[in-house]
Amino acid sequence: xxxxxxxxxxxxxxxxxxxxxxxxxxxxxxxxxxxxxxxxxxxxxxxxxxxxxxxxxxxxxxxxxxxxxxxxxxxxxxxxxxxxxxxxxxxxxxxxxxxxxxxxxxxxxxxxxxxxxxxxxxxxxxxxxxxxxxxxxxxxxxxxxxxxxxxxxxxxxxxxxxxxxxxxxxxxxxxxxxxxxxxxxxxxxxxxxxxxxxxxxxxxxxxxxxxxxxxxxxxxxxxxxxxxxxxxxxx
Amino acid sequence: xxxxxxxxxxxxxxxxxxxxxxxxxxxxxxxxxxxxxxxxxxxxxxxxxxxxxxxxxxxxxxxxxxxxxxxxxxxxxxxxxxxxxxxxxxxxxxxxxxxxxxxxxxxxxxxxxxxxxxxxxxxxxxxxxxxxxxxxxxxxxxxxxxxxxxxxxxxxxxxxxxxxxxxxxxxxxxxxxxxxxxxxxxxxxxxxxxxxxxxxxxxxxxxxxxxxxxxxxxxxxxxxxxxxxxxxxxxxxxxxxxxxxxxxxxxxxxxxxxxxxxxxxxxxxxxxxxxxxxxxxxxxxxxxxxxxxxxxxx
Amino acid sequence: xxxxxxxxxxxxxxxxxxxxxxxxxxxxxxxxxxxxxxxxxxxxxxxxxxxxxxxxxxxxxxxxxxxxxxxxxxxxxxxxxxxxxxxxxxxxxxxxxxxxxxxxxxxxxxxxxxxxxxxxxxxxxxxxxxxxxxxxxxxxxxxxxxxxxxxxxxxxxxxxxxxxxxxxxxxxxxxxxxxxxxxxxxxxxxxxxxxxxxxxxxxxxxxxxxxxxxxxxxxxxxxxxxxxxxxxxxxxxxxxxxxxxxxxxxxxxxxxxxxxxxxxxxxxxxxxxxxxxxxxxxxxxxxxxxxxxxxxxxxxxxxxxxxxxxxxxxxxxxxxxxxxxxxxxxxxxxxxxxxxxxxxxxxxxxxxxxxxxxxxxxxxxxxxxxxxxxxxxxxxxxxxxxxxxxx
Numbered sequence: 001x002x003x004x005x006x007x008x009x010x011x012x013x014x015x016x017x018x019x020x021x022x023x024x025x026x027x028x029x030x031x032x033x034x035x036x037x038x039x040x041x042x043x044x045x046x047x048x049x050x051x052x053x054x055x056x057x058x059x060x061x062x063x064x065x066x067x068x069x070x071x072x073x074x075x076x077x078x079x080x081x082x083x084x085x086x087x088x089x090x091x092x093x094x095x096x097x098x099x100x101x102x103x104x105x106x107x108x109x110x111x112x113x114x115x116x117x118x119x120x121x122x123x124x125x126x127x128x129x130x131x132x133x134x135x136x137x138x139x140x141x142x143x144x145x146x147x148x149x150x151x152x153x154x155x156x157x158x159x160x161x162x163x164x165x166x167x168x169x170x171x172x173x174x175x176x177x178x179x180x181x182x183x184x185x186x187x188x189x190x191x192x193x194x195x196x197x198x199x200x201x202x203x204x205x206x207x208x209x210x211x212x213x214x215x216x217x218x219x220x221x222x223x224x225x226x227x228x229x230x231x232x233x234x235x
Numbered sequence: 236x237x238x239x240x241x242x243x244x245x246x247x248x249x250x251x252x253x254x255x256x257x258x259x260x261x262x263x264x265x266x267x268x269x270x271x272x273x274x275x276x277x278x279x280x281x282x283x284x285x286x287x288x289x290x291x292x293x294x295x296x297x298x299x300x301x302x303x304x305x306x307x308x309x310x311x312x313x314x315x316x317x318x319x320x321x322x323x324x325x326x327x328x329x330x331x332x333x334x335x336x337x338x339x340x341x342x343x344x345x346x347x348x349x350x351x352x353x354x355x356x357x358x359x360x361x362x363x364x365x366x367x368x369x370x371x372x373x374x375x376x377x378x379x380x381x382x383x384x385x386x387x388x389x390x391x392x393x394x395x396x397x398x399x400x401x402x403x404x405x406x407x408x409x410x411x412x413x414x415x416x417x418x419x420x421x422x423x424x425x426x427x428x429x430x431x432x433x434x435x436x437x438x439x440x441x442x443x444x445x446x447x448x449x450x451x452x453x454x455x456x457x458x459x460x461x462x463x464x465x466x467x468x469x470x471x472x473x474x475x476x477x478x479x480x481x482x483x484x485x486x487x488x489x490x491x492x493x494x495x496x497x498x499x500x501x502x503x504x505x506x507x508x509x510x511x512x513x514x515x516x517x518x519x520x521x522x523x524x525x526x527x528x529x530x531x532x533x
Numbered sequence: 534x535x536x537x538x539x540x541x542x543x544x545x546x547x548x549x550x551x552x553x554x555x556x557x558x559x560x561x562x563x564x565x566x567x568x569x570x571x572x573x574x575x576x577x578x579x580x581x582x583x584x585x586x587x588x589x590x591x592x593x594x595x596x597x598x599x600x601x602x603x604x605x606x607x608x609x610x611x612x613x614x615x616x617x618x619x620x621x622x623x624x625x626x627x628x629x630x631x632x633x634x635x636x637x638x639x640x641x642x643x644x645x646x647x648x649x650x651x652x653x654x655x656x657x658x659x660x661x662x663x664x665x666x667x668x669x670x671x672x673x674x675x676x677x678x679x680x681x682x683x684x685x686x687x688x689x690x691x692x693x694x695x696x697x698x699x700x701x702x703x704x705x706x707x708x709x710x711x712x713x714x715x716x717x718x719x720x721x722x723x724x725x726x727x728x729x730x731x732x733x734x735x736x737x738x739x740x741x742x743x744x745x746x747x748x749x750x751x752x753x754x755x756x757x758x759x760x761x762x763x764x765x766x767x768x769x770x771x772x773x774x775x776x777x778x779x780x781x782x783x784x785x786x787x788x789x790x791x792x793x794x795x796x797x798x799x800x801x802x803x804x805x806x807x808x809x810x811x812x813x814x815x816x817x818x819x820x821x822x823x824x825x826x827x828x829x830x831x832x833x834x835x836x837x838x839x840x841x842x843x844x845x846x847x848x849x850x851x852x853x854x855x856x857x858x859x860x861x862x863x864x865x866x867x868x869x870x871x872x873x874x875x876x877x878x879x880x881x882x883x884x885x886x887x888x889x890x891x892x893x894x895x896x897x898x899x900x901x902x903x904x905x906x907x908x909x910x911x912x913x914x915x916x917x918x919x920x921x922x923x924x
Binding site: 049051069070071074075079080082086087088089090091095098099100102103147148151 | 409421
């Protein structure tokens with residue numbers, strides 16, 4: 001499944017935050033969107049997922065989803081792991097996973113999927129009946145990724161997955177994402193501030209500054225790029 | 236004799252409390268999605284009860300007439316949510332409250348215009364003569380009261396089952412818990428909110444025919460009940476349906492016992508007992524006994 | 534866009550505005566004096582009651598409109614004032630003016646006390662607190678029937694007018710009550726207006742619009758909220774006292790849930806957080822039921838007013854957040870533009886800029902569109918000079 005954005009603009013109210021952003025994610029690729037705070041990364045995620053109104057064209061496998069509702073977009077296989085995990089704190093761990101599968105129709109496969117994710121993340125299995133709000137940050141991140149995967153997505157959007165995580169957990173998380181990408185040939189668009197680790201698993205990347213794409217290229221080039229360094233470190 | 240009196244008062248309190256809990260349940264259903272305090276819930280219920288009464292007067296069998304009222308309640312709830320609440324979006328507690336106040340005044344007056352201000356007798360579902368009761372531990376439980384308790388038990392169990400064990404119930408709980416994330420997993424949050432209002436309308440419409448035989452049918456019949464329901468929903472926690480019901484029972488029993496055994500309270504201050512409970516809860520633990528969310532505090 | 538239509542330009546603080554304001558005030562005074570001669574006593578009595586309702590809403594608006602704390606129980610303060618005066622006059626033979634002072638003080642104190650539970654709560658929980666307090670009141674009154682006459686009521690509250698030819702006879706009493714109500718209303722409006730324009734007023738608005746930063750910047754939230762509650766309650770209490778002496782009879786049934794919601798309705802219809810809105814609102818909620826009864830003799834015509842109220846409130850919440858007063862202001866803005874005074878003082882730039890800045894007739898700043906101005910004033914309260922300076 002591939003994703004294309006052509007001249008997408010979006011904002012909240014009077015001014016636009018995103019100005020004619022164009023990008024693409026091809027099947028099986030991990031594409032990274034870098035940008036500092038306030039660049040518009042979360043707005044971009046919301047626009048793609050259909051949560052806010054947007055102008056421009058968004059194509060998913062050639063199908064125009066620019067005017068689609070958020071739940072339709074999920075059903076088509078484009079699922080987001082939101083910023084801050086978006087855990088359903090009042091529901092149990094297992095219920096959180098089931099919520100992920102709400103857009104699917106097949107009941108039996110849901111149960112086997114849940115078992116599969118318990119195998120991958122045994123800590124979730126241990127806490128399956130606890131309220132998800134009691135989990136640690138790292139556990140909630142595992143839960144968020146598993147929940148997104150429960151929707152059987154074909155392309156994953158991740159909004160700042162490393163936010164609030166320790167370096168060790170961040171490494172584990174990105175290793176997880178890389179594994180998912182390899183196992184399912186799952187395309188991903190990862191929005192991140194932590195350029196180094198994001199670029200380490202990515203194929204290509206973009207740099208978003210104040211709502212516009214200023215740089216793009218493959219991961220290696222971007223890692224060495226002065227522009228990226230300047231954007232983050234100021235020199 | 237002492238024991239029998241206590242039991243009678245206890246039973247009366249439980250039955251009253253069941254009604255408070257029932258209406259509080261409706262309040263919780265509308266609150267969970269839209270964060271709206273629907274003060275007009277009682278008036279909507281009253282309207283549906285009058286419609287059921289009219290249907291019954293025109294020859295429709297009582298049970299069907301009540302069913303008609305319930306359908307109206309469900310429909311009314313859905314329409315109100317779609318047209319008057321949803322356009323305000325999130326974080327609009329005050330404007331929605333004002334709209335509900337407008338609905339309160341409007342519906343109440345409308346009922347007055349259509350059916351007049353006089354009280355009417357509402358037919359009972361079960362025989363309701365003074366002899367029609369069963370004895371439990373020395374207290375008299377009239378058939379009508381039994382029906383009230385039974386109906387509440389059925390509705391609560393059904394709702395519990397739906398919320399806990401069905402996908403729809405899970406979707407509704409997810410919407411209430413984290414609407415942003417719910418959207419991202421493909422739940423149609425606006426539809427879940429609407430469903431909350433539909434349920435609330437239906438639940439409210441069931442209460443009226445249950446209590447009308449004893450309280451008589453009039454446009455003001457729900458005035459005190461909505462207040463008790465607010466107290467119960469606050470005590471139980473506005474996002475906990477079970478909490479609302481339990482809190483209703485607690486308030487019903489407490490106010491009745493206090494009114495009977497604490498001399499100076501008497502009947503006229505019965506409502507004040509519930510109100511004092513409401514105030515205490517708001518000062519000590521606004522999220523209620525079973526509410527899971529932290530009420531905004533600074 | 535704003536220069537397309539020709540409009541009368543009035544500069545804020547300028548001579549034209551002053552003259553209009555003085556003329557308006559004079560007109561008001563003349564009308565008020567003339568009314569007793571023009572209208573029959575019954576109609577005058579109606580105006581008296583309408584003024585009293587308007588007073589309550591002026592007080593309510595201070596709390597719910599300007600300070601943003603919805604009060605569902607304001608009829609209780611109204612009732613506290615009424616019963617304080619009623620009981621003191623009938624059982625203890627206290628001179629009415631003194632009872633007014635006691636009533637205001639009593640309502641103020643109760644208002645402050647009620648403010649405490651509401652201090653740290655937000656949203657519907659504040660509304661619930663006020664609802665609870667508001668409803669406890671009639672229950673307590675009924676229970677204390679030794680003192681208050683309970684549900685059968687308190688009778689014979691009267692405030693005989695002073696010895697003067699103007700106030701002689703039955704008509705004279707009506708005139709007297711009329712003046713009491715009018716002066717009470719004007720006084721309340723003055724108090725609210727000055728409060729809102731003061732530093733205190735600005736801190737209340739700051740709290741309403743953005744609480745945390747306001748507290749961080751040093752606004753004493755406790756003081757601001759409790760004093761606002763108290764003042765709002767005090768005004769309603771005075772209204773209650775006047776209600777007691779002008780109607781002469783009190784029953785707890787008057788101060789019901791319906792009355793509380795009706796007051797809130799009046800505030801919304803007239804226009805929350807405006808100055809004239811509450812007055813308009815008070816007159817609307819008094820007169821519409823009267824007209825409904827006059828117009829038709831169908832049973833339940835009172836209820837038509839109720840239906841109308843309900844519909845109007847809902848419509849207003851959707852379309853005209855600032856109520857009838859806001860509508861009036863918008864209409865006025867199509868023909869009149871009130872322009873902020875040019876800022877005086879040191880300006881960067883050429884001496885000619887400085888010299889020309891002082892003249893009111895030349896526009897240096899782009900004229901704001903009327904809707905911007907109206908919305909801005911709406912949010913920040915009538916006459917807030919900060920609004921003008923920010924444009």
